[in-house]
Amino acid sequence: MVKFSANARAMRSSAIRELLNVAVRPDMISFAGGMPNPSLFPIEQVDELYRSLTLEQKQVGFQYGPTGGYPPLVESIKNYLKKKNLPLEGNDLMITTGSLQALNLLAKIFIDPGDGIVTEDPCFIGGVSAFVSFQARLAGVPLDADGMDLDAFDRAVESLPHPPKLVYITPNFQNPAGIIYSRERRLALLDRLRCIDTVLLEDDPYNELYFDASDKDLTTPLKVLAQEEIPICYTGSLSKIFGPGMRIGFLLAPKQIIGKCELAKQSMDACTSTFTQVLANAFFEQGMLKPYVETLRQAYKRRAEIMLGGLKEHMPKGVKWNTPKGGFYIWVELPQHIDASQVLKVSVAKGAVFVVGKAFDPQGTRNNFIRLSFSHTPESKISRGVEIVSQAVSEFL
Amino acid sequence: MVKFSANARAMRSSAIRELLNVAVRPDMISFAGGMPNPSLFPIEQVDELYRSLTLEQKQVGFQYGPTGGYPPLVESIKNYLKKKNLPLEGNDLMITTGSLQALNLLAKIFIDPGDGIVTEDPCFIGGVSAFVSFQARLAGVPLDADGMDLDAFDRAVESLPHPPKLVYITPNFQNPAGIIYSRERRLALLDRLRCIDTVLLEDDPYNELYFDASDKDLTTPLKVLAQEEIPICYTGSLSKIFGPGMRIGFLLAPKQIIGKCELAKQSMDACTSTFTQVLANAFFEQGMLKPYVETLRQAYKRRAEIMLGGLKEHMPKGVKWNTPKGGFYIWVELPQHIDASQVLKVSVAKGAVFVVGKAFDPQGTRNNFIRLSFSHTPESKISRGVEIVSQAVSEFL
Numbered sequence: 060m061v062k063f064s065a066n067a068r069a070m071r072s073s074a075i076r077e078l079l080n081v082a083v084r085p086d087m088i089s090f091a092g093g094m095p096n097p098s099l100f101p102i103e104q105v106d107e108l109y110r111s112l113t114l115e116q117k118q119v120g121f122q123y124g125p126t127g128g129y130p131p132l133v134e135s136i137k138n139y140l141k142k143k144n145l146p147l148e149g150n151d152l153m154i155t156t157g158s159l160q161a162l163n164l165l166a167k168i169f170i171d172p173g174d175g176i177v178t179e180d181p182c183f184i185g186g187v188s189a190f191v192s193f194q195a196r197l198a199g200v201p202l203d204a205d206g207m208d209l210d211a212f213d214r215a216v217e218s219l220p221h222p223p224k225l226v227y228i229t230p231n232f233q234n235p236a237g238i239i240y241s242r243e244r245r246l247a248l249l250d251r252l253r254c255i256d257t258v259l260l261e262d263d264p265y266n267e268l269y270f271d272a273s274d275k276d277l278t279t280p281l282k283v284l285a286q287e288e289i290p291i292c293y294t295g296s297l298s299k300i301f302g303p304g305m306r307i308g309f310l311l312a313p314k315q316i317i318g319k320c321e322l323a324k325q326s327m328d329a330c331t332s333t334f335t336q337v338l339a340n341a342f343f344e345q346g347m348l349k350p351y352v353e354t355l356r357q358a359y360k361r362r363a364e365i366m367l368g369g370l371k372e373h374m375p376k377g378v379k380w381n382t383p384k385g386g387f388y389i390w391v392e393l394p395q396h397i398d399a400s401q402v403l404k405v406s407v408a409k410g411a412v413f414v415v416g417k418a419f420d421p422q423g424t425r426n427n428f429i430r431l432s433f434s435h436t437p438e439s440k441i442s443r444g445v446e447i448v449s450q451a452v453s454e455f456l
Numbered sequence: 457m458v459k460f461s462a463n464a465r466a467m468r469s470s471a472i473r474e475l476l477n478v479a480v481r482p483d484m485i486s487f488a489g490g491m492p493n494p495s496l497f498p499i500e501q502v503d504e505l506y507r508s509l510t511l512e513q514k515q516v517g518f519q520y521g522p523t524g525g526y527p528p529l530v531e532s533i534k535n536y537l538k539k540k541n542l543p544l545e546g547n548d549l550m551i552t553t554g555s556l557q558a559l560n561l562l563a564k565i566f567i568d569p570g571d572g573i574v575t576e577d578p579c580f581i582g583g584v585s586a587f588v589s590f591q592a593r594l595a596g597v598p599l600d601a602d603g604m605d606l607d608a609f610d611r612a613v614e615s616l617p618h619p620p621k622l623v624y625i626t627p628n629f630q631n632p633a634g635i636i637y638s639r640e641r642r643l644a645l646l647d648r649l650r651c652i653d654t655v656l657l658e659d660d661p662y663n664e665l666y667f668d669a670s671d672k673d674l675t676t677p678l679k680v681l682a683q684e685e686i687p688i689c690y691t692g693s694l695s696k697i698f699g700p701g702m703r704i705g706f707l708l709a710p711k712q713i714i715g716k717c718e719l720a721k722q723s724m725d726a727c728t729s730t731f732t733q734v735l736a737n738a739f740f741e742q743g744m745l746k747p748y749v750e751t752l753r754q755a756y757k758r759r760a761e762i763m764l765g766g767l768k769e770h771m772p773k774g775v776k777w778n779t780p781k782g783g784f785y786i787w788v789e790l791p792q793h794i795d796a797s798q799v800l801k802v803s804v805a806k807g808a809v810f811v812v813g814k815a816f817d818p819q820g821t822r823n824n825f826i827r828l829s830f831s832h833t834p835e836s837k838i839s840r841g842v843e844i845v846s847q848a849v850s851e852f853l
Contacts, residue, residue: 304730333701
């Protein structure tokens with residue numbers, strides 16, 4: 060009886076829970092969720108800053124705020140981005156309800172049904188689902204250790220009847236592949252983009268999460284390197300450096316694009332929670348971000364090392380994976396004939412869970428990869444979990 | 457250079473600030489914003505409940521939550537709606553980022569370009585902007601003191617090439633008209649809807665804000681009266697009974713519709729702020745809602761009385777307005793030849809601001825009305841503000 064729209068019929072699920080399609084027991088060791096471990100959240104800091112809020116600040120937190128964001132937080136994030144050399148001139152910054160909302164807003168203002176978007180392959184699930192929910196046509200570009208394969212990029216662009224409306228990349232500690240684009244690849248991609256009438260969407264939620272201070276320069280965004288010769292929409296998030304439950308992301312983009320995105324957001328949720336924006340701003344203003352992020356870097360580095368150690372010890376020959384320099388993920392490549400969904404079934408029965416590769420394939424098919432997230436699992440369980448996954452893989456070799 | 461989508465080209469602004477198109481001085485008396493006065497927010501209560509949260513509850517608040525909502529809050533709101541006799545069986549409840557997001561989600565899953573929506577005339581600005589942002593065709597139905605004019609409703613339905621995908625109403629203390637639908641009109645509208653292949657979208661953010669306990673029964677939602685013979689999507693909000701800055705609304709709708717809305721929300725913002733949901737749930741669980749809402753009813757009743765007194769004293773003859781039984785608004789009808797935008801200019805120069813009628817016209821044209829909101833203005837300034845607006849009107853008579 061009820062008839063849904065073409066958008067609704069095009070939608071794909073981005074929920075990890077559904078993709079797993081398994082009942083997760085409480086004793087299960089999970090490498091599935093791309094989220095921080097609860098023990099890592101800055102609870103004490105927020106308790107302290109909540110006590111420091113004035114009555115007026117709290118009243119502002121209870122009220123509607125401007126669609127573009129709580130002005131002091133907009134300023135704090137501008138200052139934060141300025142220190143990273145991101146270009147503020149000619150651009151505007153807006154706060155979004157998680158950086159995912161920024162992807163959704165950009166899809167809404169750019170995509171007519173059938174319009175092309177060039178994405179990475181594998182690609183962040185949330186991006187895929189936002190884009191297809193506006194009936195975009197996705198052209199995936201395989202990643203190697205240094206970023207998008209540029210020959211494949213050319214072929215992807217040529218495969219589309221018109222220039223892609225967006226080129227979507229996550230150059231730092233990509234989800235799920237875990238890689239970081241090399242400086243050379245960033246520059247070469249920018250050269251390609253200068254010749255195409257398109258908009259680059261650079262999604263950078265893991266920017267802060269390099270493991271070693273010496274790698275910090277590797278994370279320099281394309282929006283910094285490009286010097287504004289091409290339109291670049293740069294998105295970031297406080298989910299990984301404050302807390303996902305705050306639902307705060309941001310979009311730095313040319314003024315004309317921000318204008319349209321604000322118009323779209325007015326009718327999407329009016330504004331992002333002012334209450335959590337007031338807290339986030341106090342977190343910035345009271346200088347809590349820097350020391351907190353330092354503890355995160357150390358924690359995630361340690362977790363990645365434990366996982367890598369486990370993989371080296373337990374994973375059978377013929378299986379490959381990346382060595383991440385930051386972020387949350389290790390992307391494990393199985394021999395081509397192995398179906399990750401079958402491995403998942405065995406692994407779940409043994410007590411460990413992960414996300415299968417096809418969830419990240421823009422076409423939703425290729426499935427000889429598994430994503431292991433080390434961010435959420437209790438440290439003490441990582442080794443045992445990797446052993447279980449490895450045993451499950453072994454059964455198919 | 458940048459080419460926007462057809463959705464983006466169809467968008468209209470819903471921001472009151474832009475509609476006013478005037479610089480609001482700090483000393484201006486504002487009847488513009490449909491928002492609570494900051495002094496009315498439950499700050500002390502939230503301070504108390506924040507202190508009562510366990511470490512685990514805070515950790516949950518920092519984390520991603522289910523797309524459909526933080527389960528304890530979903531349960532609390534289900535219990536709350538059950539007491540209002542809303543039908544839970546056959547329906548599901550989801551939490552949204554403000555009830556505006558629910559309107560946006562429903563537009564996304566139902567509207568293809570050109571599809572019809574029957575709305576009230578005047579209509580909530582956020583609804584209009586959400587619907588047109590998916591290229592809906594709006595057919596407005598004039599309101600009288602008892603609700604939609606049903607002859608005009610029939611004509612609106614007939615004016616569309618296909619049955620409307622949605623019929624959108626706000627039966628309690630409508631924004632901007634301030635009216636409440638009579639029981640008879642509710643039942644008669646339901647009879648009409650039984651004969652049309654459509655979905656009723658019943659938006660009820662002001663449900664709790666009746667001024668007199670004896671009027672409580674008047675607010676019974678159509679979804680209660682209908683007994684589920686027609687598909688009804690019922691939306692509500694904590695913005696008016698907790699705080700808009702929390703960005704928490706909800707949607708109670710048939711399971712199949714909730715399923716699609718959750719899928720759409722997965723790629724829109726993944727989930728509503730878990731942090732504010734944890735606070736809202738504690739507000740429900742600790743029994744703070746009921747006494748708090750009672751203080752709001754008294755406060756808004758007092759404010760409405762002051763405004764009505766001012767209108768009676770100062771407004772020139774030939775001007776009409778409603779006597780609200782609840783909510784935030786008085787809707788003032790000027791003689792047809794008067795342009796509210798001209799009145800606004802004079803009023804702003806004298807020091808008082810409001811929203812002009814055409815902002816609420818689905819076609820964006822008719823402009824001999826003004827909306828006065830009494831919810832936000834300090835009580836002591838309401839009389840003086842009404843005097844200023846009345847003087848401005850007088851200049852055009």
